[in-house]
Amino acid sequence: MATIKDVAALAGVSLGTASRVLSGSSQTSPDSRARVTAAAKQLNYIANGPARSLRRSRTDVLGLLVSDIRNPFFSELAHAAEREAQRRGYTVLLANADEDAEQEAAYLRTFASQRIDGLLIAPQGSDVGALRALRDSGLPLVFVDRAVDGLDVPTIGTDNEDGIRRALTWLHEKGHREVAFVGGPPEVSTGHERRAAFLRFRDELGLSADPRLVAHGDFRAESGVEATRAVLASGARPTAVLSADGLMTLGVARALREEAASELGAVEIVSFDDLDWFDLVSPPISAVRNDASAIGRLGVEALVDVIEGRPGASHRVTTSFVDRSAGGAAGAGA
Amino acid sequence: MATIKDVAALAGVSLGTASRVLSGSSQTSPDSRARVTAAAKQLNYIANGPARSLRRSRTDVLGLLVSDIRNPFFSELAHAAEREAQRRGYTVLLANADEDAEQEAAYLRTFASQRIDGLLIAPQGSDVGALRALRDSGLPLVFVDRAVDGLDVPTIGTDNEDGIRRALTWLHEKGHREVAFVGGPPEVSTGHERRAAFLRFRDELGLSADPRLVAHGDFRAESGVEATRAVLASGARPTAVLSADGLMTLGVARALREEAASELGAVEIVSFDDLDWFDLVSPPISAVRNDASAIGRLGVEALVDVIEGRPGASHRVTTSFVDRSAGGAAGAGA
DNA sequence: CTGTTAGCGCATTCAG
DNA sequence: CTGAATGCGCTAACAG
Numbered sequence: 130m131a132t133i134k135d136v137a138a139l140a141g142v143s144l145g146t147a148s149r150v151l152s153g154s155s156q157t158s159p160d161s162r163a164r165v166t167a168a169a170k171q172l173n174y175i176a177n178g179p180a181r182s183l184r185r186s187r188t189d190v191l192g193l194l195v196s197d198i199r200n201p202f203f204s205e206l207a208h209a210a211e212r213e214a215q216r217r218g219y220t221v222l223l224a225n226a227d228e229d230a231e232q233e234a235a236y237l238r239t240f241a242s243q244r245i246d247g248l249l250i251a252p253q254g255s256d257v258g259a260l261r262a263l264r265d266s267g268l269p270l271v272f273v274d275r276a277v278d279g280l281d282v283p284t285i286g287t288d289n290e291d292g293i294r295r296a297l298t299w300l301h302e303k304g305h306r307e308v309a310f311v312g313g314p315p316e317v318s319t320g321h322e323r324r325a326a327f328l329r330f331r332d333e334l335g336l337s338a339d340p341r342l343v344a345h346g347d348f349r350a351e352s353g354v355e356a357t358r359a360v361l362a363s364g365a366r367p368t369a370v371l372s373a374d375g376l377m378t379l380g381v382a383r384a385l386r387e388e389a390a391s392e393l394g395a396v397e398i399v400s401f402d403d404l405d406w407f408d409l410v411s412p413p414i415s416a417v418r419n420d421a422s423a424i425g426r427l428g429v430e431a432l433v434d435v436i437e438g439r440p441g442a443s444h445r446v447t448t449s450f451v452d453r454s455a456g457g458a459a460g461a462g463a
Numbered sequence: 464m465a466t467i468k469d470v471a472a473l474a475g476v477s478l479g480t481a482s483r484v485l486s487g488s489s490q491t492s493p494d495s496r497a498r499v500t501a502a503a504k505q506l507n508y509i510a511n512g513p514a515r516s517l518r519r520s521r522t523d524v525l526g527l528l529v530s531d532i533r534n535p536f537f538s539e540l541a542h543a544a545e546r547e548a549q550r551r552g553y554t555v556l557l558a559n560a561d562e563d564a565e566q567e568a569a570y571l572r573t574f575a576s577q578r579i580d581g582l583l584i585a586p587q588g589s590d591v592g593a594l595r596a597l598r599d600s601g602l603p604l605v606f607v608d609r610a611v612d613g614l615d616v617p618t619i620g621t622d623n624e625d626g627i628r629r630a631l632t633w634l635h636e637k638g639h640r641e642v643a644f645v646g647g648p649p650e651v652s653t654g655h656e657r658r659a660a661f662l663r664f665r666d667e668l669g670l671s672a673d674p675r676l677v678a679h680g681d682f683r684a685e686s687g688v689e690a691t692r693a694v695l696a697s698g699a700r701p702t703a704v705l706s707a708d709g710l711m712t713l714g715v716a717r718a719l720r721e722e723a724a725s726e727l728g729a730v731e732i733v734s735f736d737d738l739d740w741f742d743l744v745s746p747p748i749s750a751v752r753n754d755a756s757a758i759g760r761l762g763v764e765a766l767v768d769v770i771e772g773r774p775g776a777s778h779r780v781t782t783s784f785v786d787r788s789a790g791g792a793a794g795a796g797a
Numbered sequence: 798c799t800g801t802t803a804g805c806g807c808a809t810t811c812a813g
Numbered sequence: 814c815t816g817a818a819t820g821c822g823c824t825a826a827c828a829g
Contacts, residue, residue, distance in 0.1 A: 466805095
């Protein structure tokens with residue numbers, strides 16, 4: 130691999146001049162510019178990133194630590210974050226905690242060692258200490274999707290309460306009174322917030338407060354199956370299920386399908402997170418649209434702000450409701 | 464951030480000794496070991512990756528450049544690759560070409576600059592020159608999912624011909640004669656191979672050779688809609704559609720659903736790539752199971768082999784067929 | 798505008 | 814087994 134020294138030699142200029150031309154950091158004569166550029170092209174020169182990072186003490190790399198890359202919500206978020214980062218001159222290093230606190234910790238170390246310029250993270254909620262240490266060590270940090278109590282870090286999340294309100298109001302209007310809730314893990318902020326909102330609006334709307342209607346999983350499909358089975362096994366007979374996560378909705382649908390074969394009628398499903406196949410099942414699944422792209426984009430924006438010394442803004446992205454029921458205006462928002 | 468110098472000073476040893484203890488590269492006395500370890504912990508020392516990389520001229524990072532991170536096939540592949548890499552002591556830097564040759568080229572440069580130890584790539588098929596240059600520059604390379612002609616690089620792909628054969632044989636046995644094919648872009652190896660296999664087995668089985676039954680998209684959902692509409696608009700009346708990609712299958716299903724409302728009966732869908740919601744639509748979608756996890760795993764294995772000087776083995780992962788039709792033994796493999 | 802020089806933090810030589 | 818010294822490739826002073 131050619132180094133900048135080779136380029137300088139071939140161009141017949143000093144190392145410093147070559148560096149200035151290649152990084153465009155300061156004025157150079159048209160002549161040197163031409164010769165260095167030509168030499169670089171001829172040698173197929175590509176700057177050595179680690180050396181550059183060592184010297185500049187920045188990497189132009191952002192880390193993105195998601196909870197589960199196979200969850201469409203996060204792959205969408207990652208995609209949007211990557212686009213936005215590239216637009217701003219950063220590269221994104223993506224890592225997957227797989228809903229596992231230990232892996233999260235391991236990647237936190239890896240990122241710290243790589244000396245990334247900033248980290249976008251959907252925290253599992255467990256190791257507040259590690260996150261605080263990272264933040265205190267000066268690493269710009271922004272939370273996406275999930276928040277962590279007691280840490281003053283910009284957070285871009287969804288307005289969970291509002292989303293749940295839309296879903297329950299809609300169910301209530303459609304006449305449902307026995308609504309089951311399949312929530313996420315209570316130790317994760319989204320799990321907790323959505324559950325709290327469910328309980329609150331359930332009561333406000335006068336829906337059944339039967340505790341057997343409430344279950345929770347871990348944001349993975351299989352747990353949606355299990356939670357739904359648990360609700361049904363308890364003897365409760367919901368007419369609708371509100372699932373707090375898109376992947377879990379898959380499990381809910383599958384579990385209801387199993388049961389439908391035996392005894393139950395059609396149970397309505399409403400999902401927090403809109404997946405692209407929800408219009409294809411029957412009955413179609415209505416959903417709270419959770420804007421992963423916006424969260425990814427705003428997350429990068431806030432992170433770059435922090436990196437560049439500006440205050441990073443927190444956001445609560447608002448949701449909309451997609452009514453896919455027979456009478457509903459499919460795709461209608463707000 | 465504490466440096467190794469700080470650690471050495473606090474431990475009362477020389478920089479060299481501290482380095483030896485921390486990297487375990489050579490024998491050290493129990494005494495120094497204890498003191499250095501303690502000092503490192505006290506200072507919350509995390510080695511500076513760029514400096515380390517510069518000195519060792521390796522990064523312990525593998526690049527993974529996928530075609531589309533929102534395609535479940537690739538998020539599954541990425542997940543498996545990441546697990547396998549971690550198991551072998553590497554970190555994966557994941558990037559998304561978004562089915563775009565220019566982005567692919569941009570990330571190729573970024574990776575080269577980062578001096579990653581090796582690259583796993585699902586090539587778009589276009590810039591053979593850039594890939595050859597990379598390979599010739601000495602970067603260990605392995606292709607996943609897609610191959611590139613004329614480049615001697617280990618390739619882990621699916622046995623496309625076999626998969627298409629399974630699908631068509633099954634359709635033939637179910638009595639279908641008018642089978643439409645929604646393929647991928649012919650310039651991508653998987654697009655080309657699956658199309659060629661379709662044509663071949665279509666003729667061998669004596670299925671309709673009506674050219675209006677063949678269309679192609681770009682491996683994204685929307686193109687599946689368009690290709691299906693095009694087939695139907697041509698006046699052809701397929702009784703089944705074979706889609707060459709999971710995301711496109713989503714589009715195929717959506718387009719057929721639209722049409723079904725107006726005039727068509729139920730058209731059977733078979734998909735190359737099995738998505739997790741295929742059992743939930745009616746009629747359910749049968750599929751060729753394309754083992755993304757195996758490809759990711761074997762890809763990392765081959766890449767690490769190349770990095771460590773061993774020859775990297777190419778593989779054709781075999782498929783199985785998931786029969787979800789009324790009479791079919793759902794989940795049956797082979 | 799340009800050449801020269803000094804490190805960034807670390808692993809690794811070379812002497813002890 | 815350890816300390817001292819060297820340089821990986823690059824950018825950013827510092828003088829001209």
